[in-house]
Amino acid sequence: MNDETKKKINERYERELNRGERFWPDSIFKDLIVSLGIFILLIVLATFIGVAPEAKADPSDTTYIPRPEWYFLFLFKFLALYGQIPLLGKIEWIATVLVPGIAIGVLTLLPFIEKNPNRYYGKRVLPISIMAIMVVGIVLLTLMSDVPTVSADGSQLLGILQAIAGLAIPGIALILLFLMSFVFKSSTRLMVWTTVLTAVLMVLVSGTVFALKPAPAEPAAETVVATTLTDQILAGQDLYSVNCTECHGDDGSVAVIKGVEGLEGKEITPINSRDVLYTITDSAMYEVIAYGRPNEGMTPFGKAYGGELSKSEIDYIVTFMRYMWDDRFEPPQLKPLFPRLAAGEVPSYDVHIQPIVKRYCISCHRAGKTNDNYLMTSYDEILTTGDNKANNIIAGDPNSYLLQVIQGTPIPDPKDPGKIMINTMPPNHALKPDIVDVFVRWIMNGMPQTAADAAALYTAPTPVVTPTP
Numbered sequence: 001m002n003d004e005t006k007k008k009i010n011e012r013y014e015r016e017l018n019r020g021e022r023f024w025p026d027s028i029f030k031d032l033i034v035s036l037g038i039f040i041l042l043i044v045l046a047t048f049i050g051v052a053p054e055a056k057a058d059p060s061d062t063t064y065i066p067r068p069e070w071y072f073l074f075l076f077k078f079l080a081l082y083g084q085i086p087l088l089g090k091i092e093w094i095a096t097v098l099v100p101g102i103a104i105g106v107l108t109l110l111p112f113i114e115k116n117p118n119r120y121y122g123k124r125v126l127p128i129s130i131m132a133i134m135v136v137g138i139v140l141l142t143l144m145s146d147v148p149t150v151s152a153d154g155s156q157l158l159g160i161l162q163a164i165a166g167l168a169i170p171g172i173a174l175i176l177l178f179l180m181s182f183v184f185k186s187s188t189r190l191m192v193w194t195t196v197l198t199a200v201l202m203v204l205v206s207g208t209v210f211a212l213k214p215a216p217a218e219p220a221a222e223t224v225v226a227t228t229l230t231d232q233i234l235a236g237q238d239l240y241s242v243n244c245t246e247c248h249g250d251d252g253s254v255a256v257i258k259g260v261e262g263l264e265g266k267e268i269t270p271i272n273s274r275d276v277l278y279t280i281t282d283s284a285m286y287e288v289i290a291y292g293r294p295n296e297g298m299t300p301f302g303k304a305y306g307g308e309l310s311k312s313e314i315d316y317i318v319t320f321m322r323y324m325w326d327d328r329f330e331p332p333q334l335k336p337l338f339p340r341l342a343a344g345e346v347p348s349y350d351v352h353i354q355p356i357v358k359r360y361c362i363s364c365h366r367a368g369k370t371n372d373n374y375l376m377t378s379y380d381e382i383l384t385t386g387d388n389k390a391n392n393i394i395a396g397d398p399n400s401y402l403l404q405v406i407q408g409t410p411i412p413d414p415k416d417p418g419k420i421m422i423n424t425m426p427p428n429h430a431l432k433p434d435i436v437d438v439f440v441r442w443i444m445n446g447m448p449q450t451a452a453d454a455a456a457l458y459t460a461p462t463p464v465v466t467p468t469p
């Protein structure tokens with residue numbers, strides 16, 4: 001700055017002083033004009049451009065985790081890290097009220113405490129250092145806001161590093177700066193170096209956090225994605241067969257539960273009845289399935305409550321129940337469960353038995369069920385598991401236990417003939433004759449697995465020869 005300009009500025013300053021621009025009303029008036037301009041600009045922007053809305057809120061979606069707007073994320077993270085501090089972490093109001101309160105209070109009081117008349121930054125090291133550390137901290141906390149404090153394997157390392165970068169280092173630095181400035185009256189150079197070092201350390205530690213940050217989890221793949229109504233009904237039927245048949249029967253008609261541990265003999269309302277279908281709306285039905293009836297013995301199925309079914313999977317089940325059981329709905333034409341058998345034709349596991357077993361049996365006969373250990377989820381399992389594996393299925397034997405129980409003859413206990421060892425199957429209601437027929441033909445013909453194996457066993461019915469006159 002040469003003397004010439006200096007003089008000019010000073011002259012202008014003198015002139016302004018003499019003219020006497022006052023804070024009130026002159027400066028305030030200018031401020032008001034500018035605020036009004038910004039206000040009008042905002043209204044124009046909101047009217048003509050607007051903000052893209054988020055997806056419509058779904059009040060029944062309990063998996064939604066609300067998060068603050070981005071400019072509050074640093075406070076959000078601060079709170080999360082603060083919560084990790086062993087004793088203080090429990091006293092939440094310190095982090096939510098006291099610390100922000102003190103911060104705002106200090107900012108408000110700063111002009112009264114720090115009466116340094118200089119504007120030159122070299123003479124204002126303390127406030128600039130404090131602000132610099134706060135800004136670096138706020139930026140880093142915002143960036144770290146989506147890094148979990150506990151990793152999937154339960155390790156606390158990430159959380160500890162974040163607390164070091166976001167709480168410990170800046171906290172210690174701020175205390176040091178105050179001590180240097182007021183107690184030891186240290187040189188500004190020392191304070192500048194402290195600030196720089198602090199910022200570098202914070203960046204380095206949070207850099208480590210970012211490097212260790214786990215890759216975002218893939219959104220859990222839906223096990224079935226069905227688009228057409230028919231696909232949805234079929235998907236719902238499969239899910240129903242596995243999860244619900246056990247208690248409600250393959251067609252929802254069970255009124256007394258049988259063959260289910262803990263619920264033996266329990267009376268329930270058949271869920272295919274008008275009583276249920278006409279009184280429970282789709283969304284209430286969704287809730288019943290998602291939340292279950294834990295007090296009555298029906299466990300929750302929705303992922304949000306610890307079950308295994310996703311939102312759309314439960315929707316498919318509801319669709320299935322509506323279209324197949326509710327007489328107000330017209331069911332679409334569905335493919336039959338298995339192709340009809342011609343006379344002499346032999347069914348195979350792949351084409352006939354598997355879909356039947358899936359629909360009527362595996363709800364109870366699969367891993368994880370404690371009241372029987374007969375697994376029916378694969379060809380090998382059907383032939384080789386169960387307490388009575390030697391007798392359940394015997395090629396060519398019409399007295400195979402399986403054939404007896406599905407035809408309504410329970411198997412008595414050999415040691416205590418008065419007692420029933422295996423009930424009729426499925427325990428809750430009888431199979432239709434065409435399904436029983438498939439099991440009979442399959443076992444009588446040696447349990448072929450593939451369609452080709454079964455075709456080889458086909459015995460063409462002897463052609464009826466009409467005598468020629």
Ligand code: HEC
Pocket residue numbers: 240243244245246247248260263266267268269271276285288289293296297298299301317
């Ligand atoms: C472990 C046995 C069990 C399983 C498995 C089970 N439920 Fe239930 N369910 C029950 C019991 C018990 C009740 C209470 C019955 C009652 O109060 O009449 C019930 C009630 C219901 C109701 C409400 C009936 C009413 O009267 O309000 C519906 C709908 C229902 N279940 C559907 C399902 C569906 C769909 C599945 C499969 C995803 C399923 N349940 C699986 C045992 C079960």
Ligand code: HEC
Pocket residue numbers: 245246247258259260357360361362363364365371372374385386387388389392401402405406421422423424425426427428431
């Ligand atoms: C509601 C649950 C349930 C359903 C559905 C069900 N079972 Fe069972 N099953 C049982 C239980 C429980 C046992 C153990 C014996 C008993 O309690 O009667 C069993 C036992 C058996 C056994 C004897 C296994 C052994 O080694 O002791 C056979 C065979 C059998 N079931 C066949 C079937 C067939 C075939 C179907 C489908 C058409 C079927 N079950 C459907 C519950 C069920």
